[in-house]
Amino acid sequence: MSLNGSTLIELGIGIMILMGTIFGSLSAIGFIRLPDVYNRAHALAKSSTLGVLFVLLGTFLFFLFVEDYFSIKLFLGIFFVFLTSPVSSHVICRSAYRARVPLAEASVRDDLKEVLEKT
Amino acid sequence: MIKGILFWVIFLSLCFSTLSILITIYRCLKGPTASDRVQALDVLGINIIAAVAVFSVFLRTTAFFEVILLIGILSFIGTIAFARFIERGIVIERQHSD
Numbered sequence: 327m328s329l330n331g332s333t334l335i336e337l338g339i340g341i342m343i344l345m346g347t348i349f350g351s352l353s354a355i356g357f358i359r360l361p362d363v364y365n366r367a368h369a370l371a372k373s374s375t376l377g378v379l380f381v382l383l384g385t386f387l388f389f390l391f392v393e394d395y396f397s398i399k400l401f402l403g404i405f406f407v408f409l410t411s412p413v414s415s416h417v418i419c420r421s422a423y424r425a426r427v428p429l430a431e432a433s434v435r436d437d438l439k440e441v442l443e444k445t
Numbered sequence: 446m447i448k449g450i451l452f453w454v455i456f457l458s459l460c461f462s463t464l465s466i467l468i469t470i471y472r473c474l475k476g477p478t479a480s481d482r483v484q485a486l487d488v489l490g491i492n493i494i495a496a497v498a499v500f501s502v503f504l505r506t507t508a509f510f511e512v513i514l515l516i517g518i519l520s521f522i523g524t525i526a527f528a529r530f531i532e533r534g535i536v537i538e539r540q541h542s543d
Binding site for chain 2: 333336337340341343344346347348350351353354355357358363366367370374375377378381382384385388389393395397399400402403406407410411413414415417418419420421422424425427
């Protein structure tokens with residue numbers, strides 16, 4: 327097998343997609359090992375979003391360079407996931423705090439509690 | 446189908462994607478509170494988006510891009526609805542006119 331230019335481009339895009347899925351599985355490992363809801367949301371909202379953005383960007387570049395196909399649907403998908411994933415994580419954490427899900431035992435400060443009791 | 450060394454790279458990334466989906470399903474079954482389960486379902490949707498993207502590179506077809514957009518939108522709306530239900534007990538509030 328000869329490594330010419332297009333094979334190198336395909337291989338680089340493949341490694342980008344592989345890096346995205348490795349980020350996703352690392353955030354999943356954080357999802358089963360961290361102690362409470364808020365820590366788990368912290369692990370998921372950042373690295374899982376970064377992983378899926380890597381994967382979608384790699385797919386977009388694959389179809390742009392290899393097939394000469396500019397997909398506006400995939401571009402919209404990247405934009406939408408980038409916009410909505412932190413918002414949904416924020417809403418889940420807020421509803422968990424309002425439903426009085428307890429913090430982990432190792433946590434030392436709770437600034438939101440005083441503010442909520444004052445109002 | 447794709448050929449050569451790219452086949453094995455994409456195959457390995459499909460294996461990692463399957464691993465993260467299985468771990469997320471484990472948390473969704475075990476999770477102590479309802480918020481954990483809602484969060485697990487949200488992340489399950491995001492992992493399925495990534496898996497569909499990898500699979501469309503694997504098959505080298507552009508037919509699945511609508512599925513990516515659609516799963517993204519449905520997962521977001523479902524997460525918002527479940528979070529509102531946990532927070533207030535209802536999903537859609539009724540408007541009281543004076």
